[in-house]
Amino acid sequence: MTTKSVGWWFPCERMKLKSLLLRYYPPGIMLEYEESGQLKTKSIDLLDLHTSTDVNALVEEIQKAEPLITASRADQVKLLIQRLQNKLGQYSNHKFYLFKVLRAHILPLTNVALNKSGSCFITGSYDRTCKLWDTASGEELHTLEGHRNVVYAIAFNNPYGDKIATGSFDKTCKLWSVETGTCGHTFRGHTAEIVCLSFNPQSTLVATGSMDTTAKLWDIQNGEEVFTLTGHSAEIISLSFNTSGNRIITGSFDHTVTVWDTDTGRKVYTLIGHCAEISSALFNWDCSLILTGSMDKTCMLWDATNGKCVATLTGHDDEILDSCFDYTGKLIATASADGTARVFSAATRKCITKLEGHEGEISKISFNPQGNRLLTGSSDKTARIWDAQTGQCFQVLEGHTDEIFSCAFNYKGDIIITGSKDNTCRIWR
Numbered sequence: 001m002t003t004k005s006v007g008w009w010f011p012c013e014r015m016k017l018k019s020l021l022l023r024y025y026p027p028g029i030m031l032e033y034e035e036s037g038q039l040k041t042k043s044i045d046l047l048d049l050h051t052s053t054d055v056n057a058l059v060e061e062i063q064k065a066e067p068l069i070t071a072s073r074a075d076q077v078k079l080l081i082q083r084l085q086n087k088l089g090q091y092s093n094h095k096f097y098l099f100k101v102l103r104a105h106i107l108p109l110t111n112v113a114l115n116k117s118g119s120c121f122i123t124g125s126y127d128r129t130c131k132l133w134d135t136a137s138g139e140e141l142h143t144l145e146g147h148r149n150v151v152y153a154i155a156f157n158n159p160y161g162d163k164i165a166t167g168s169f170d171k172t173c174k175l176w177s178v179e180t181g182t183c184g185h186t187f188r189g190h191t192a193e194i195v196c197l198s199f200n201p202q203s204t205l206v207a208t209g210s211m212d213t214t215a216k217l218w219d220i221q222n223g224e225e226v227f228t229l230t231g232h233s234a235e236i237i238s239l240s241f242n243t244s245g246n247r248i249i250t251g252s253f254d255h256t257v258t259v260w261d262t263d264t265g266r267k268v269y270t271l272i273g274h275c276a277e278i279s280s281a282l283f284n285w286d287c288s289l290i291l292t293g294s295m296d297k298t299c300m301l302w303d304a305t306n307g308k309c310v311a312t313l314t315g316h317d318d319e320i321l322d323s324c325f326d327y328t329g330k331l332i333a334t335a336s337a338d339g340t341a342r343v344f345s346a347a348t349r350k351c352i353t354k355l356e357g358h359e360g361e362i363s364k365i366s367f368n369p370q371g372n373r374l375l376t377g378s379s380d381k382t383a384r385i386w387d388a389q390t391g392q393c394f395q396v397l398e399g400h401t402d403e404i405f406s407c408a409f410n411y412k413g414d415i416i417i418t419g420s421k422d423n424t425c426r427i428w429r
Helices: 055-065 071-088
Strands: 002-005 015-023 028-035 038-045 098-102 109-114 120-125 130-134 140-144 151-156 163-168 173-177 183-187 194-199 205-210 215-219 225-229 236-241 247-252 257-261 267-271 278-283 289-294 299-303 309-313 320-325 331-336 341-345 351-355 362-367 373-378 383-387 393-397 404-409 416-420 425-428
Touching (some): 015 071, 055 071, 109 151, 109 416, 120 151, 120 425, 130 163, 140 173, 163 194, 205 236, 215 247, 257 289, 289 320, 331 362, 341 373, 362 404, 373 404, 383 416
Parallel strands (some): 236 278
Antiparallel strands (some): 002 038, 015 028, 028 038, 109 120, 120 130, 130 140, 151 163, 163 173, 215 225, 236 247, 278 289, 289 299, 299 309, 320 331, 331 341, 341 351, 383 393, 416 425
């Protein structure tokens, strides 16, 4: 259990608790409190919470560590933790059924992405557009037109979900309103194709990575370039912010990953150790670890505080195509061109289980929010759902007629989207 606060800690007399809010994934309680007339927030992260956790003992521990949680609040906190436990047990045995098949574009799809709730999703395409869809009805809500080449990288500014960013082979990134479908800003400055992008968690910046070997940070409000991150010697194909938004990592075909300070645009560390192109790079939830995947058949785990490698995760016989943490940062999953996936413990760095059953390379892997299921997408035209602890295949999602290049859960874990080279998206629920 950890407490993260915004601002300095002061004696309790000067702090007054206003409200308690739940964060389901990863489990936590947000505290809104007043201090010297200012409204502030802090979070109690419950990353070790399980359905079997002793709630009374946990509440006592929280009370000792957090002065804002007084005896009069104990029962309320207990109820909140029980609600979090109920959420962790949800959808464990949920069977997914095909809900909709959408032939989204005439030309091939490049990417698909859900908003936080799964109420709508976006598709990018070689037809130079991005389309916004209503998940329940399958209706097209907006066509985002204006790029002069392939729309390759797309994202919602989750958790808010009111903006969309599109990165294109035309070297620009555009920012769009979800509500109106209009373009608010066009970010110009890259000298080659944009192949990856990401919003920071606070939704104040968009980061773009390009074949020109640089990444750029852009201000969402005024549309200005904030920083150019230079130092890589080959294209940047992966970028990711940490939870607090003060760091960003870039993964490159130059075999390295660089950590940058988003307040200054300065390089913090370069992570050197892989001997082939990087395929993925990301932080865990509490920003203590960085996971990198590479075409050299390994994943490496790095200490985010000093940039030192703490483990090399081996066992795959071919390139690592994707890797991820679960929402709490306790588990790591790797997907490979050898047709298997593996689950590792972030603490022991040992392999917990191996996922075997696909008949082609696995290009995408992700945990459900509860952390008990894994979703994989493969060139064998199927997506599969697995038990994250035992490695047992729970369900095969069949029907696509070509390679699946994208698959994801929504925030609740009750909707799945799959995107395929057969030019359809399928919604499963």
